[in-house]
Amino acid sequence: MGLEEQLKAFCKSIGLDCCGIAPSPTGTGCAVVCLFPYYQPIETQRNLSRYAVMPDYHMVVRSYLLRISAFLQEQTANDFSSQVYCDNSPYQDRGLAYAAGLGIIGQNTCLIHPVYGSYVFIGYIVCESLDLAPDKTLSGSCLGCKKCRAACYGGALQEECIQVDRCASYITQKKGILTKTEQSILMKNPLIWGCDACQEVCPHNQSIPITPILEFRQSLLPFLAQEDLLPLSGREFRRRYQQRAFSWRGKDVLLRNLTLKEQNGI
Ligand code: SF4
Ligand code: SF4
Structure with missing residues (x-):
């Protein structure tokens, strides 16, 4: 072998x-x-x-x-x-x-x-300097149904690229005060961190298996509320959520997103 x-x-x-x-x-x-x-x-x-x-x-x-x-x-x-x-x-x-x-x-x-x-x-x-033989690339393309584009909250998906500043995922992670356009894109997205819309609708993502990786099936945290974040200092936030992919951004960005949604009754 x-x-x-x-x-x-x-x-x-x-x-x-x-x-x-x-x-x-x-x-x-x-x-x-x-x-x-x-x-x-x-x-x-x-x-x-x-x-x-x-x-x-x-x-x-x-x-x-x-x-x-x-x-x-x-x-x-x-x-x-x-x-x-x-x-x-x-x-x-x-x-x-x-x-x-x-x-x-x-x-x-x-x-x-x-x-x-x-x-x-x-x-x-x-x-x-380790020369292993490369694998062959897979042939074919996605189904080309364009459901991802139709579902995109910001119209961010262009021909073979993404207009990052119109992507809801990017906007949820952006620091500071959001423009009116950014706020309106954020309002369409049900999430306060990231955006899954262009993946959720993709036919290639239907009926796929649950992750076989044990670490990804444990300690799930699907929801954050204002009450979870408001009482925490920056240090407490980092300590409590240090093992979460959103923690690097700090709590202010998450709170801003939650507040904007609450103000708009979402
Ligand atoms: S993550 Fe959301 S906003 Fe960004 S390209 Fe996909 S659907 Fe559009
Ligand atoms: S939804 Fe999936 S299959 Fe359809 S165009 Fe987009 S990436 Fe391709």
Whole structure:
């Protein structure tokens, strides 16, 4: 069995069944790319994006990537340098996941995996001077139904790109006073952190399996109310929510979004 197959078998043994190899974005070595599916049905009231309901994925993804990196180092007698990334690199993760044969890019600009749809986090390891054979990219495209565009609150989805300043997800995370246009986009979005609309309507996301990753099925927090945040100092907020993907922004942005919605009776 070649190292490529051993690597994928190892990933499977730790619960990751979406692992691929892409050419390295640095031009040297390769990139090992993994998907971390996170979909799960949530029956209770929710005002946080699906990705933010579970414990912070950055920590979870990083811990898996470090295990994979250690496995590769062991197999190669520490013969290369590696760097793990999850939302913290200059390289475009969706492009790498596509190049690693893990999915296609939809008109909603998300990577779409054939089984898990677009509810996947992407993590990868750039392995300088480790030359593993890259996987083949998947052929085809998304269904092209344009439901994502019709559902988009800000009209942010353009031909093959997203106009970020009209994206409700970006606006929920933006600091400071919002413009009237930003406020009106925010009002259409039922969430106070993130936006799921262009993924919820996508046919590729219907009937997908629940996340196989145990860490994403525990300690769920789907809803935040003003009463949860108002009594907290900044420090208390960070301490209480330090394991949540929204905590880096601080409580003021969340409170602003909640207040705007309350003022508008939403
Ligand atoms: S996340 Fe929401 S606002 Fe942003 S592109 Fe998708 S549907 Fe539009
Ligand atoms: S909603 Fe339709 S057009 Fe948009 S990404 Fe999904 S399949 Fe493609």
